[in-house]
Amino acid sequence: MSLKPFKTLGIGVAFSPNLKPNLYEAARLSLYFDAKLVLIHVGEESEDKIKTLKIILNTFKKDQLNYEVIFKPGDPVDVILSASKENNIDLLIIGAAKREKLLTYYVGSIARKITRQATCSLLLLINPSVDRVSCKHIVVNGLKDPKTERTIATAFYVGLKLRSEKLTIVEEIKQNEIAVKVEDDKSLRKATILKERLRNRERSRVNHIIENIPKEYTQNIAVKSQPIFGTQGYSIGHYAQIKRADLLIMNAPSKMTFWDRLFPHDIEHILTELPTDVLIIQ
Template identity: 65%
Template sequence: MPLKPFKTIGIGVTFSPNLKANIYEAARLSQMLNTRLVLVHVGDKSLEKESKFKAILKPFLENNLEVEIVFKSGDPVNVILSTAENKRIDLLILGALQRENFLKYYVGSIARQITRKAKCSILLLIKPSIERIPCQHIVVNGLKDPKTKETIAAAFYVANALDVNKITIVEEVSKNELDVKVEDDKSLRMANIVKERIKLRENARVKAIIEDIPETYTKDVKIKSQPIFGKKGYSIGHYAQIARADLLIMNSPSKMNFWDRLFPHDIEHILTELPTDVLIIQ
């Protein structure tokens, strides 16, 4: 596990009502993770803009936060992606949009394109705040995938930095794995036996991953392993919402093919309706 997976945090900044809250969230996270911060503004540079950004950043600059402000005109998606690559940003913060008259959040078209194309990790914020709202419960995917080990390790690193005391590792299992047609009491018992075997298998696999993480990151955290049966992405998103998680951590999606665009895969369910803040580990 890399002891420091994030070295540079980036955030796109526009003069929206959430400007101060977005900058405070990014700057605060940079200080807690001990990284440098890059603000990316899509537009021309001016003294007035620069002064406004620096005025908001003042309390963090006084606390020795290393900050760079980048001004660049062009297509927002291309500007943010190219800047992320040029400045070696490894965690990019994006804001979610709220549906009118509903307490539901989704990823807008620009943020969605960036999320799909970015080569770095992405943090999607649903309700940025000037005052810090402590993160107390992280839900992280534990599905069987080559990326999962690194994602779980990153979850413990983030939990340690943010002083989070509870992590739930959710192993999403496809209902197809049960492969038992319930028609009577006997087949119901068989289905339950198969279910329990799958749960034991999944819990053992996740336990082995946790054992490889240094004790420094695991000793003060309440760890729960939760196998759930259902559709990938939708199931974990629903669980994170019901469990009132403050942060959901997911693997980055694999390269999308034609069929993925027609039929949404796991991460697309999350982007359509964000259950909470979401961190996608690249």
């Protein structure tokens, strides 16, 4: 894994009430990751817009924030995706929408299209803040997948840079792996033994991944392995929510088909109701 997975960060800039907290979050992350920040505005350039951005980002002048602003009119999805490719953005930051009168967040239609089509990693923010809110607990998927090793390594990198205290690796085990119908004490014992074997198998696999990550990433953070049984995506999202995690890190889905949109898979469960800030690793 690259020791610096995020060299260029991008964020779509709309001149809305959330502009200042969004820019503060993006600027802080850019400094933590020692990365360039690209601000993408879907619209025409104007002196007033440039002045507004400069005033907000002036706070980070002393930190030598490296940023540039791109103005490009057009369809928001097309503009943000094309600007991300043209500027080699590794991590695109997107704000989530809040449901009216409810304390839940979701990904709006434009953001969802970007999430489905982006070729870079994505950070979905549910509650951006001008004042920094520390990221104490990170939850990351540990499912058996070719992308998982890189995702877990990136989670440790993010934990190091954000000075997180705890990282939990959640292995979601599908219910159909416990092919035992519980009807009496004997079948219950059999199911219990099978569950424990599956837990041990998953812990062993995850521990092997951690052993290959540089010690500087793993030594100053409390690490927990947590196998859970249930529906992929829904289970880990629920776990992150009840444990009040500050960040959930997931593998990006493989290329989506028409059927994926009819029958939601793991990432779609997360996008429907974001449990916390979500980082999707490409």
